[in-house]
Amino acid sequence: MALDNIEQLLEKYDNAETTLAEEAKIRAYFSRENVPAHLESYKLLFQYVKHTKQEQFTKDVPLQPKRTKMYQWISVAAIAVLMVGGYFQVHQMNQKTTLDDLSHEQLMAYNQTIEVFSLVSSKFNKGTDNLEALSLVSSKLNEGAENLSYIKEFNKATNKIIKSE
Amino acid sequence: MTQTDFVKLVLPFKDKIYRLAKRLLVSNEEAEDATQEILIKLWNNKKKIEDYRNVEAFSMTMTKNLCLDRLKSKQAQNLKIVHSNYEDHNISLQKQVELNDSLNWVSKIMEELPEQQKIIVQLRDVEDYEFDEIAKVLEMNETAVRVALSRARKTIREKLTNKHNYGIR
Structure with missing residues:
Protein backbone atom coordinates (compact mmCIF):
# COMPACT_ATOMS: atom_id res chain seq x y z
CA MET A 1 0.00 0.00 0.00
CA ALA A 2 1.21 3.46 -0.87
CA LEU A 3 2.52 5.64 1.91
CA ASP A 4 0.27 8.64 1.26
CA ASN A 5 -2.67 6.29 1.15
CA ILE A 6 -1.87 4.92 4.60
CA GLU A 7 -1.33 8.41 5.94
CA GLN A 8 -4.75 9.42 4.75
CA LEU A 9 -6.21 6.37 6.41
CA LEU A 10 -4.36 7.17 9.62
CA GLU A 11 -5.77 10.66 9.68
CA LYS A 12 -9.23 9.25 9.29
CA TYR A 13 -8.33 6.76 12.01
CA ASP A 14 -7.37 9.51 14.40
CA ASN A 15 -10.68 11.21 13.75
CA ALA A 16 -12.49 7.93 14.37
CA GLU A 17 -13.95 7.93 10.90
CA THR A 18 -12.54 4.67 9.60
CA THR A 19 -14.66 1.58 9.08
CA LEU A 20 -13.67 -1.75 10.53
CA ALA A 21 -12.41 -2.89 7.12
CA GLU A 22 -10.15 0.13 6.82
CA GLU A 23 -8.83 -0.45 10.30
CA ALA A 24 -8.01 -4.02 9.35
CA LYS A 25 -6.06 -2.64 6.38
CA ILE A 26 -4.10 -0.33 8.65
CA ARG A 27 -3.37 -3.18 11.01
CA ALA A 28 -2.18 -5.35 8.17
CA TYR A 29 0.11 -2.57 7.04
CA PHE A 30 1.66 -2.15 10.47
CA SER A 31 2.17 -5.83 11.02
CA ARG A 32 5.00 -5.61 8.48
CA GLU A 33 8.52 -5.40 9.76
CA ASN A 34 9.65 -2.02 8.49
CA VAL A 35 7.53 1.07 8.65
CA PRO A 36 8.65 4.68 8.12
CA ALA A 37 10.19 6.23 11.21
CA HIS A 38 7.50 8.85 11.71
CA LEU A 39 4.87 6.12 11.90
CA GLU A 40 6.76 4.08 14.48
CA SER A 41 4.41 5.14 17.28
CA TYR A 42 1.44 3.72 15.40
CA LYS A 43 3.26 0.47 14.97
CA LEU A 44 3.67 0.15 18.73
CA LEU A 45 0.02 0.82 19.26
CA PHE A 46 -1.08 -1.82 16.80
CA GLN A 47 1.37 -4.33 18.13
CA TYR A 48 -0.06 -3.74 21.55
CA VAL A 49 -3.57 -4.19 20.25
CA LYS A 50 -2.61 -7.42 18.50
CA HIS A 51 -1.03 -8.62 21.70
CA THR A 52 -4.02 -7.85 23.91
CA LYS A 53 -6.32 -9.64 21.50
CA GLN A 54 -4.65 -12.90 22.38
CA GLU A 55 -5.43 -12.70 26.07
CA GLN A 56 -7.88 -15.28 27.21
CA PHE A 57 -9.98 -16.03 30.20
CA THR A 58 -8.78 -19.36 31.52
CA LYS A 59 -10.28 -19.55 34.97
CA ASP A 60 -12.97 -22.15 35.57
CA VAL A 61 -16.39 -20.97 36.48
CA PRO A 62 -18.35 -23.12 38.90
CA LEU A 63 -21.80 -23.40 37.41
CA GLN A 64 -24.20 -25.06 39.78
CA PRO A 65 -27.57 -25.98 38.38
CA LYS A 66 -30.13 -24.18 40.45
CA ARG A 67 -32.36 -26.59 42.38
CA THR A 68 -35.97 -25.93 41.74
CA LYS A 69 -37.55 -24.81 44.95
CA MET A 70 -40.90 -26.35 44.06
CA TYR A 71 -39.95 -29.82 45.28
CA GLN A 72 -39.00 -28.49 48.67
CA TRP A 73 -42.42 -26.96 49.08
CA ILE A 74 -44.28 -30.12 48.16
CA SER A 75 -43.56 -31.69 51.58
CA VAL A 76 -44.83 -28.57 53.30
CA ALA A 77 -48.00 -28.67 51.23
CA ALA A 78 -48.48 -32.37 52.04
CA ILE A 79 -48.22 -31.71 55.76
CA ALA A 80 -50.66 -28.84 55.48
CA VAL A 81 -53.15 -31.07 53.67
CA LEU A 82 -52.79 -33.77 56.33
CA MET A 83 -53.33 -31.30 59.17
CA VAL A 84 -56.44 -29.83 57.57
CA GLY A 85 -57.80 -33.32 56.89
CA GLY A 86 -57.18 -34.38 60.48
CA TYR A 87 -58.84 -31.26 61.80
CA PHE A 88 -62.02 -31.88 59.82
CA GLN A 89 -62.09 -35.52 60.83
CA VAL A 90 -61.97 -34.65 64.54
CA HIS A 91 -64.47 -31.87 64.02
CA GLN A 92 -66.96 -34.22 62.40
CA MET A 93 -66.59 -36.83 65.12
CA ASN A 94 -67.31 -34.27 67.84
CA GLN A 95 -70.41 -33.00 66.09
CA LYS A 96 -73.67 -34.62 67.41
CA THR A 97 -76.57 -34.86 65.02
CA THR A 98 -80.05 -34.36 66.51
CA LEU A 99 -83.36 -35.46 65.01
CA ASP A 100 -83.96 -31.90 63.81
CA ASP A 101 -80.92 -32.10 61.54
CA LEU A 102 -82.30 -35.05 59.61
CA SER A 103 -84.14 -34.75 56.36
CA HIS A 104 -87.61 -36.15 55.78
CA GLU A 105 -86.44 -39.41 54.24
CA GLN A 106 -83.84 -39.95 56.91
CA LEU A 107 -86.48 -39.36 59.55
CA MET A 108 -88.79 -41.94 57.94
CA ALA A 109 -85.99 -44.46 57.87
CA TYR A 110 -85.19 -43.71 61.49
CA ASN A 111 -88.78 -44.17 62.55
CA GLN A 112 -89.11 -47.42 60.63
CA THR A 113 -85.95 -48.73 62.26
CA ILE A 114 -87.24 -47.80 65.67
CA GLU A 115 -90.54 -49.58 64.93
CA VAL A 116 -88.76 -52.71 63.83
CA PHE A 117 -86.59 -52.62 66.93
CA SER A 118 -89.59 -52.25 69.26
CA LEU A 119 -91.38 -55.14 67.49
CA VAL A 120 -88.33 -57.34 67.94
CA SER A 121 -88.07 -56.40 71.59
CA SER A 122 -91.82 -57.19 72.28
CA LYS A 123 -91.37 -60.61 70.66
CA PHE A 124 -88.34 -61.11 72.83
CA ASN A 125 -90.36 -60.34 75.94
CA LYS A 126 -93.02 -62.87 74.90
CA GLY A 127 -90.27 -65.46 74.48
CA THR A 128 -89.00 -64.78 77.97
CA ASP A 129 -92.59 -65.20 79.32
CA ASN A 130 -92.65 -68.66 77.84
CA LEU A 131 -89.31 -69.36 79.43
CA GLU A 132 -90.83 -68.70 82.83
CA ALA A 133 -93.10 -71.74 82.38
CA LEU A 134 -90.00 -73.78 81.64
CA SER A 135 -88.31 -72.60 84.81
CA LEU A 136 -91.46 -73.58 86.75
CA VAL A 137 -91.21 -77.06 85.27
CA SER A 138 -87.52 -77.25 86.22
CA SER A 139 -88.25 -76.21 89.81
CA LYS A 140 -90.93 -78.86 90.00
CA LEU A 141 -88.42 -81.33 88.59
CA ASN A 142 -86.00 -80.37 91.35
CA GLU A 143 -88.68 -80.91 93.92
CA GLY A 144 -89.33 -84.36 92.37
CA ALA A 145 -85.60 -85.12 92.58
CA GLU A 146 -85.63 -84.27 96.29
CA ASN A 147 -88.53 -86.65 96.78
CA LEU A 148 -86.49 -89.31 95.00
CA SER A 149 -83.90 -89.14 97.76
CA TYR A 150 -86.57 -90.29 100.18
CA ILE A 151 -87.13 -93.30 97.99
CA LYS A 152 -83.35 -93.96 98.07
CA GLU A 153 -83.37 -93.82 101.84
CA PHE A 154 -86.31 -96.15 101.90
CA ASN A 155 -84.51 -98.56 99.61
CA LYS A 156 -81.46 -98.65 101.85
CA ALA A 157 -83.61 -99.47 104.77
CA THR A 158 -85.35 -102.31 102.94
CA ASN A 159 -81.97 -103.70 101.73
CA LYS A 160 -80.70 -103.81 105.29
CA ILE A 161 -83.83 -105.64 106.35
CA ILE A 162 -83.47 -108.08 103.49
CA LYS A 163 -79.78 -108.75 104.36
CA SER A 164 -80.54 -109.36 107.99
CA GLU A 165 -83.18 -111.99 107.10
CA MET B 1 -30.90 -24.32 29.14
CA TYR B 86 4.25 -7.35 35.57
CA GLU B 87 5.43 -10.47 33.80
CA ASP B 88 2.28 -10.49 31.78
CA HIS B 89 3.88 -10.49 28.36
CA ASN B 90 5.86 -13.65 28.54
CA ILE B 91 7.67 -13.49 25.24
CA SER B 92 10.94 -15.09 26.13
CA LEU B 93 12.98 -14.15 23.10
CA GLN B 94 15.78 -11.74 23.77
CA LYS B 95 15.05 -9.51 20.84
CA GLN B 96 11.47 -9.11 21.98
CA VAL B 97 12.51 -7.45 25.22
CA GLU B 98 12.64 -4.00 23.76
CA LEU B 99 9.31 -4.40 22.10
CA ASN B 100 7.96 -5.75 25.35
CA ASP B 101 9.01 -2.56 27.05
CA SER B 102 7.27 -0.47 24.49
CA LEU B 103 4.14 -2.54 24.87
CA ASN B 104 4.22 -1.70 28.55
CA TRP B 105 4.34 1.97 27.62
CA VAL B 106 1.22 1.58 25.57
CA SER B 107 -0.59 -0.18 28.35
CA LYS B 108 0.49 2.49 30.81
CA ILE B 109 -0.74 5.20 28.49
CA MET B 110 -4.01 3.34 28.14
CA GLU B 111 -4.33 3.21 31.92
CA GLU B 112 -4.18 6.97 32.08
CA LEU B 113 -7.21 7.41 29.88
CA PRO B 114 -10.59 8.18 31.41
CA GLU B 115 -12.74 5.08 31.97
CA GLN B 116 -15.15 5.78 29.19
CA GLN B 117 -12.42 6.24 26.61
CA LYS B 118 -10.74 3.06 27.83
CA ILE B 119 -13.91 1.12 27.22
CA ILE B 120 -14.40 2.62 23.77
CA VAL B 121 -10.82 1.98 22.67
CA GLN B 122 -11.04 -1.54 24.00
CA LEU B 123 -14.28 -2.32 22.21
CA ARG B 124 -13.28 -0.68 18.94
CA ASP B 125 -9.60 -1.44 18.51
CA VAL B 126 -9.34 -4.75 20.29
CA GLU B 127 -12.76 -6.29 19.90
CA ASP B 128 -13.64 -4.73 16.53
CA TYR B 129 -17.08 -3.55 17.50
CA GLU B 130 -19.14 -1.37 15.18
CA PHE B 131 -19.98 2.10 16.44
CA ASP B 132 -23.65 1.28 16.91
CA GLU B 133 -22.72 -1.75 19.01
CA ILE B 134 -20.47 0.37 21.20
CA ALA B 135 -23.21 2.94 21.52
CA LYS B 136 -25.58 0.20 22.65
CA VAL B 137 -23.15 -1.15 25.22
CA LEU B 138 -22.37 2.25 26.66
CA GLU B 139 -25.91 3.58 26.32
CA MET B 140 -24.79 6.73 24.50
CA ASN B 141 -25.19 7.97 20.95
CA GLU B 142 -22.87 7.15 18.08
CA THR B 143 -21.52 10.65 17.56
CA ALA B 144 -20.44 10.87 21.17
CA VAL B 145 -18.70 7.51 20.81
CA ARG B 146 -16.83 8.74 17.72
CA VAL B 147 -15.77 11.95 19.44
CA ALA B 148 -14.53 10.08 22.52
CA LEU B 149 -12.70 7.53 20.41
CA SER B 150 -11.01 10.19 18.33
CA ARG B 151 -9.95 12.00 21.46
CA ALA B 152 -8.58 8.82 22.99
CA ARG B 153 -6.67 7.84 19.86
CA LYS B 154 -5.10 11.26 19.59
CA THR B 155 -4.09 11.23 23.25
CA ILE B 156 -2.54 7.81 22.95
CA ARG B 157 -0.57 8.69 19.86
CA GLU B 158 0.61 11.99 21.23
CA LYS B 159 1.91 10.40 24.40
CA LEU B 160 3.38 7.51 22.52
CA THR B 161 5.21 9.79 20.09
CA ASN B 162 6.59 11.82 22.96
CA LYS B 163 7.87 8.78 24.74
CA HIS B 164 9.22 7.29 21.59
CA ASN B 165 11.02 10.46 20.63
CA TYR B 166 12.53 11.28 23.99
CA GLY B 167 12.97 7.80 25.24
CA ILE B 168 11.56 8.82 28.57
CA ARG B 169 9.91 6.07 30.56
Whole structure:
Protein backbone atom coordinates (compact mmCIF):
# COMPACT_ATOMS: atom_id res chain seq x y z
CA MET A 1 0.00 0.00 0.00
CA ALA A 2 1.21 3.46 -0.87
CA LEU A 3 2.52 5.64 1.91
CA ASP A 4 0.27 8.64 1.26
CA ASN A 5 -2.67 6.29 1.15
CA ILE A 6 -1.87 4.92 4.60
CA GLU A 7 -1.33 8.41 5.94
CA GLN A 8 -4.75 9.42 4.75
CA LEU A 9 -6.21 6.37 6.41
CA LEU A 10 -4.36 7.17 9.62
CA GLU A 11 -5.77 10.66 9.68
CA LYS A 12 -9.23 9.25 9.29
CA TYR A 13 -8.33 6.76 12.01
CA ASP A 14 -7.37 9.51 14.40
CA ASN A 15 -10.68 11.21 13.75
CA ALA A 16 -12.49 7.93 14.37
CA GLU A 17 -13.95 7.93 10.90
CA THR A 18 -12.54 4.67 9.60
CA THR A 19 -14.66 1.58 9.08
CA LEU A 20 -13.67 -1.75 10.53
CA ALA A 21 -12.41 -2.89 7.12
CA GLU A 22 -10.15 0.13 6.82
CA GLU A 23 -8.83 -0.45 10.30
CA ALA A 24 -8.01 -4.02 9.35
CA LYS A 25 -6.06 -2.64 6.38
CA ILE A 26 -4.10 -0.33 8.65
CA ARG A 27 -3.37 -3.18 11.01
CA ALA A 28 -2.18 -5.35 8.17
CA TYR A 29 0.11 -2.57 7.04
CA PHE A 30 1.66 -2.15 10.47
CA SER A 31 2.17 -5.83 11.02
CA ARG A 32 5.00 -5.61 8.48
CA GLU A 33 8.52 -5.40 9.76
CA ASN A 34 9.65 -2.02 8.49
CA VAL A 35 7.53 1.07 8.65
CA PRO A 36 8.65 4.68 8.12
CA ALA A 37 10.19 6.23 11.21
CA HIS A 38 7.50 8.85 11.71
CA LEU A 39 4.87 6.12 11.90
CA GLU A 40 6.76 4.08 14.48
CA SER A 41 4.41 5.14 17.28
CA TYR A 42 1.44 3.72 15.40
CA LYS A 43 3.26 0.47 14.97
CA LEU A 44 3.67 0.15 18.73
CA LEU A 45 0.02 0.82 19.26
CA PHE A 46 -1.08 -1.82 16.80
CA GLN A 47 1.37 -4.33 18.13
CA TYR A 48 -0.06 -3.74 21.55
CA VAL A 49 -3.57 -4.19 20.25
CA LYS A 50 -2.61 -7.42 18.50
CA HIS A 51 -1.03 -8.62 21.70
CA THR A 52 -4.02 -7.85 23.91
CA LYS A 53 -6.32 -9.64 21.50
CA GLN A 54 -4.65 -12.90 22.38
CA GLU A 55 -5.43 -12.70 26.07
CA GLN A 56 -7.88 -15.28 27.21
CA PHE A 57 -9.98 -16.03 30.20
CA THR A 58 -8.78 -19.36 31.52
CA LYS A 59 -10.28 -19.55 34.97
CA ASP A 60 -12.97 -22.15 35.57
CA VAL A 61 -16.39 -20.97 36.48
CA PRO A 62 -18.35 -23.12 38.90
CA LEU A 63 -21.80 -23.40 37.41
CA GLN A 64 -24.20 -25.06 39.78
CA PRO A 65 -27.57 -25.98 38.38
CA LYS A 66 -30.13 -24.18 40.45
CA ARG A 67 -32.36 -26.59 42.38
CA THR A 68 -35.97 -25.93 41.74
CA LYS A 69 -37.55 -24.81 44.95
CA MET A 70 -40.90 -26.35 44.06
CA TYR A 71 -39.95 -29.82 45.28
CA GLN A 72 -39.00 -28.49 48.67
CA TRP A 73 -42.42 -26.96 49.08
CA ILE A 74 -44.28 -30.12 48.16
CA SER A 75 -43.56 -31.69 51.58
CA VAL A 76 -44.83 -28.57 53.30
CA ALA A 77 -48.00 -28.67 51.23
CA ALA A 78 -48.48 -32.37 52.04
CA ILE A 79 -48.22 -31.71 55.76
CA ALA A 80 -50.66 -28.84 55.48
CA VAL A 81 -53.15 -31.07 53.67
CA LEU A 82 -52.79 -33.77 56.33
CA MET A 83 -53.33 -31.30 59.17
CA VAL A 84 -56.44 -29.83 57.57
CA GLY A 85 -57.80 -33.32 56.89
CA GLY A 86 -57.18 -34.38 60.48
CA TYR A 87 -58.84 -31.26 61.80
CA PHE A 88 -62.02 -31.88 59.82
CA GLN A 89 -62.09 -35.52 60.83
CA VAL A 90 -61.97 -34.65 64.54
CA HIS A 91 -64.47 -31.87 64.02
CA GLN A 92 -66.96 -34.22 62.40
CA MET A 93 -66.59 -36.83 65.12
CA ASN A 94 -67.31 -34.27 67.84
CA GLN A 95 -70.41 -33.00 66.09
CA LYS A 96 -73.67 -34.62 67.41
CA THR A 97 -76.57 -34.86 65.02
CA THR A 98 -80.05 -34.36 66.51
CA LEU A 99 -83.36 -35.46 65.01
CA ASP A 100 -83.96 -31.90 63.81
CA ASP A 101 -80.92 -32.10 61.54
CA LEU A 102 -82.30 -35.05 59.61
CA SER A 103 -84.14 -34.75 56.36
CA HIS A 104 -87.61 -36.15 55.78
CA GLU A 105 -86.44 -39.41 54.24
CA GLN A 106 -83.84 -39.95 56.91
CA LEU A 107 -86.48 -39.36 59.55
CA MET A 108 -88.79 -41.94 57.94
CA ALA A 109 -85.99 -44.46 57.87
CA TYR A 110 -85.19 -43.71 61.49
CA ASN A 111 -88.78 -44.17 62.55
CA GLN A 112 -89.11 -47.42 60.63
CA THR A 113 -85.95 -48.73 62.26
CA ILE A 114 -87.24 -47.80 65.67
CA GLU A 115 -90.54 -49.58 64.93
CA VAL A 116 -88.76 -52.71 63.83
CA PHE A 117 -86.59 -52.62 66.93
CA SER A 118 -89.59 -52.25 69.26
CA LEU A 119 -91.38 -55.14 67.49
CA VAL A 120 -88.33 -57.34 67.94
CA SER A 121 -88.07 -56.40 71.59
CA SER A 122 -91.82 -57.19 72.28
CA LYS A 123 -91.37 -60.61 70.66
CA PHE A 124 -88.34 -61.11 72.83
CA ASN A 125 -90.36 -60.34 75.94
CA LYS A 126 -93.02 -62.87 74.90
CA GLY A 127 -90.27 -65.46 74.48
CA THR A 128 -89.00 -64.78 77.97
CA ASP A 129 -92.59 -65.20 79.32
CA ASN A 130 -92.65 -68.66 77.84
CA LEU A 131 -89.31 -69.36 79.43
CA GLU A 132 -90.83 -68.70 82.83
CA ALA A 133 -93.10 -71.74 82.38
CA LEU A 134 -90.00 -73.78 81.64
CA SER A 135 -88.31 -72.60 84.81
CA LEU A 136 -91.46 -73.58 86.75
CA VAL A 137 -91.21 -77.06 85.27
CA SER A 138 -87.52 -77.25 86.22
CA SER A 139 -88.25 -76.21 89.81
CA LYS A 140 -90.93 -78.86 90.00
CA LEU A 141 -88.42 -81.33 88.59
CA ASN A 142 -86.00 -80.37 91.35
CA GLU A 143 -88.68 -80.91 93.92
CA GLY A 144 -89.33 -84.36 92.37
CA ALA A 145 -85.60 -85.12 92.58
CA GLU A 146 -85.63 -84.27 96.29
CA ASN A 147 -88.53 -86.65 96.78
CA LEU A 148 -86.49 -89.31 95.00
CA SER A 149 -83.90 -89.14 97.76
CA TYR A 150 -86.57 -90.29 100.18
CA ILE A 151 -87.13 -93.30 97.99
CA LYS A 152 -83.35 -93.96 98.07
CA GLU A 153 -83.37 -93.82 101.84
CA PHE A 154 -86.31 -96.15 101.90
CA ASN A 155 -84.51 -98.56 99.61
CA LYS A 156 -81.46 -98.65 101.85
CA ALA A 157 -83.61 -99.47 104.77
CA THR A 158 -85.35 -102.31 102.94
CA ASN A 159 -81.97 -103.70 101.73
CA LYS A 160 -80.70 -103.81 105.29
CA ILE A 161 -83.83 -105.64 106.35
CA ILE A 162 -83.47 -108.08 103.49
CA LYS A 163 -79.78 -108.75 104.36
CA SER A 164 -80.54 -109.36 107.99
CA GLU A 165 -83.18 -111.99 107.10
CA MET B 1 -30.90 -24.32 29.14
CA THR B 2 -28.33 -26.93 30.04
CA GLN B 3 -24.75 -26.26 31.05
CA THR B 4 -23.38 -27.15 27.63
CA ASP B 5 -25.81 -24.82 25.89
CA PHE B 6 -24.78 -22.07 28.23
CA VAL B 7 -21.08 -22.65 27.65
CA LYS B 8 -21.68 -22.62 23.90
CA LEU B 9 -23.54 -19.35 24.19
CA VAL B 10 -20.94 -17.71 26.37
CA LEU B 11 -17.80 -19.08 24.75
CA PRO B 12 -17.53 -16.53 21.92
CA PHE B 13 -17.46 -13.53 24.21
CA LYS B 14 -16.12 -14.65 27.57
CA ASP B 15 -12.61 -13.57 26.58
CA LYS B 16 -13.99 -10.21 25.52
CA ILE B 17 -15.55 -9.79 28.94
CA TYR B 18 -12.25 -10.66 30.52
CA ARG B 19 -10.27 -8.24 28.36
CA LEU B 20 -12.69 -5.40 28.99
CA ALA B 21 -12.58 -6.11 32.71
CA LYS B 22 -8.82 -6.15 32.56
CA ARG B 23 -8.72 -2.90 30.64
CA LEU B 24 -10.70 -1.24 33.42
CA LEU B 25 -9.42 -3.04 36.49
CA VAL B 26 -5.84 -3.59 35.22
CA SER B 27 -5.10 -6.45 37.60
CA ASN B 28 -5.36 -9.99 36.21
CA GLU B 29 -6.96 -11.35 39.34
CA GLU B 30 -9.53 -8.63 39.64
CA ALA B 31 -10.44 -9.08 36.00
CA GLU B 32 -10.80 -12.83 36.47
CA ASP B 33 -13.03 -12.32 39.49
CA ALA B 34 -15.16 -9.84 37.62
CA THR B 35 -15.49 -12.16 34.64
CA GLN B 36 -16.43 -15.02 36.89
CA GLU B 37 -19.04 -12.92 38.59
CA ILE B 38 -20.53 -11.84 35.28
CA LEU B 39 -20.69 -15.42 34.01
CA ILE B 40 -22.33 -16.63 37.20
CA LYS B 41 -24.85 -13.81 37.00
CA LEU B 42 -25.64 -14.79 33.43
CA TRP B 43 -25.98 -18.42 34.46
CA ASN B 44 -28.34 -17.61 37.29
CA ASN B 45 -30.52 -15.59 34.97
CA LYS B 46 -30.30 -18.02 32.10
CA LYS B 47 -34.07 -18.12 31.64
CA LYS B 48 -34.18 -14.38 31.03
CA ILE B 49 -31.12 -14.43 28.78
CA GLU B 50 -32.94 -16.52 26.21
CA ASP B 51 -35.24 -13.59 25.54
CA TYR B 52 -32.46 -11.14 24.83
CA ARG B 53 -31.60 -10.60 21.20
CA ASN B 54 -28.01 -9.62 21.81
CA VAL B 55 -26.58 -11.41 24.81
CA GLU B 56 -23.07 -10.24 24.03
CA ALA B 57 -23.88 -6.54 24.09
CA PHE B 58 -25.91 -7.08 27.23
CA SER B 59 -23.03 -8.88 28.91
CA MET B 60 -20.59 -6.17 27.91
CA THR B 61 -22.85 -3.55 29.48
CA MET B 62 -23.03 -5.68 32.61
CA THR B 63 -19.25 -5.97 32.66
CA LYS B 64 -18.80 -2.25 32.22
CA ASN B 65 -21.19 -1.46 35.05
CA LEU B 66 -19.70 -4.05 37.38
CA CYS B 67 -16.14 -2.85 36.78
CA LEU B 68 -17.04 0.79 37.22
CA ASP B 69 -18.84 -0.10 40.45
CA ARG B 70 -15.78 -1.96 41.64
CA LEU B 71 -13.53 0.98 40.85
CA LYS B 72 -15.87 3.36 42.59
CA SER B 73 -16.10 1.26 45.74
CA LYS B 74 -12.34 0.82 45.80
CA GLN B 75 -11.86 4.55 45.50
CA ALA B 76 -14.37 5.17 48.26
CA GLN B 77 -12.35 2.90 50.52
CA ASN B 78 -9.30 4.87 49.55
CA LEU B 79 -7.75 1.72 48.19
CA LYS B 80 -6.41 1.18 44.76
CA ILE B 81 -6.53 -1.97 42.77
CA VAL B 82 -2.92 -2.98 42.63
CA HIS B 83 -1.86 -5.26 39.90
CA SER B 84 1.04 -7.61 40.23
CA ASN B 85 1.03 -8.91 36.69
CA TYR B 86 4.25 -7.35 35.57
CA GLU B 87 5.43 -10.47 33.80
CA ASP B 88 2.28 -10.49 31.78
CA HIS B 89 3.88 -10.49 28.36
CA ASN B 90 5.86 -13.65 28.54
CA ILE B 91 7.67 -13.49 25.24
CA SER B 92 10.94 -15.09 26.13
CA LEU B 93 12.98 -14.15 23.10
CA GLN B 94 15.78 -11.74 23.77
CA LYS B 95 15.05 -9.51 20.84
CA GLN B 96 11.47 -9.11 21.98
CA VAL B 97 12.51 -7.45 25.22
CA GLU B 98 12.64 -4.00 23.76
CA LEU B 99 9.31 -4.40 22.10
CA ASN B 100 7.96 -5.75 25.35
CA ASP B 101 9.01 -2.56 27.05
CA SER B 102 7.27 -0.47 24.49
CA LEU B 103 4.14 -2.54 24.87
CA ASN B 104 4.22 -1.70 28.55
CA TRP B 105 4.34 1.97 27.62
CA VAL B 106 1.22 1.58 25.57
CA SER B 107 -0.59 -0.18 28.35
CA LYS B 108 0.49 2.49 30.81
CA ILE B 109 -0.74 5.20 28.49
CA MET B 110 -4.01 3.34 28.14
CA GLU B 111 -4.33 3.21 31.92
CA GLU B 112 -4.18 6.97 32.08
CA LEU B 113 -7.21 7.41 29.88
CA PRO B 114 -10.59 8.18 31.41
CA GLU B 115 -12.74 5.08 31.97
CA GLN B 116 -15.15 5.78 29.19
CA GLN B 117 -12.42 6.24 26.61
CA LYS B 118 -10.74 3.06 27.83
CA ILE B 119 -13.91 1.12 27.22
CA ILE B 120 -14.40 2.62 23.77
CA VAL B 121 -10.82 1.98 22.67
CA GLN B 122 -11.04 -1.54 24.00
CA LEU B 123 -14.28 -2.32 22.21
CA ARG B 124 -13.28 -0.68 18.94
CA ASP B 125 -9.60 -1.44 18.51
CA VAL B 126 -9.34 -4.75 20.29
CA GLU B 127 -12.76 -6.29 19.90
CA ASP B 128 -13.64 -4.73 16.53
CA TYR B 129 -17.08 -3.55 17.50
CA GLU B 130 -19.14 -1.37 15.18
CA PHE B 131 -19.98 2.10 16.44
CA ASP B 132 -23.65 1.28 16.91
CA GLU B 133 -22.72 -1.75 19.01
CA ILE B 134 -20.47 0.37 21.20
CA ALA B 135 -23.21 2.94 21.52
CA LYS B 136 -25.58 0.20 22.65
CA VAL B 137 -23.15 -1.15 25.22
CA LEU B 138 -22.37 2.25 26.66
CA GLU B 139 -25.91 3.58 26.32
CA MET B 140 -24.79 6.73 24.50
CA ASN B 141 -25.19 7.97 20.95
CA GLU B 142 -22.87 7.15 18.08
CA THR B 143 -21.52 10.65 17.56
CA ALA B 144 -20.44 10.87 21.17
CA VAL B 145 -18.70 7.51 20.81
CA ARG B 146 -16.83 8.74 17.72
CA VAL B 147 -15.77 11.95 19.44
CA ALA B 148 -14.53 10.08 22.52
CA LEU B 149 -12.70 7.53 20.41
CA SER B 150 -11.01 10.19 18.33
CA ARG B 151 -9.95 12.00 21.46
CA ALA B 152 -8.58 8.82 22.99
CA ARG B 153 -6.67 7.84 19.86
CA LYS B 154 -5.10 11.26 19.59
CA THR B 155 -4.09 11.23 23.25
CA ILE B 156 -2.54 7.81 22.95
CA ARG B 157 -0.57 8.69 19.86
CA GLU B 158 0.61 11.99 21.23
CA LYS B 159 1.91 10.40 24.40
CA LEU B 160 3.38 7.51 22.52
CA THR B 161 5.21 9.79 20.09
CA ASN B 162 6.59 11.82 22.96
CA LYS B 163 7.87 8.78 24.74
CA HIS B 164 9.22 7.29 21.59
CA ASN B 165 11.02 10.46 20.63
CA TYR B 166 12.53 11.28 23.99
CA GLY B 167 12.97 7.80 25.24
CA ILE B 168 11.56 8.82 28.57
CA ARG B 169 9.91 6.07 30.56
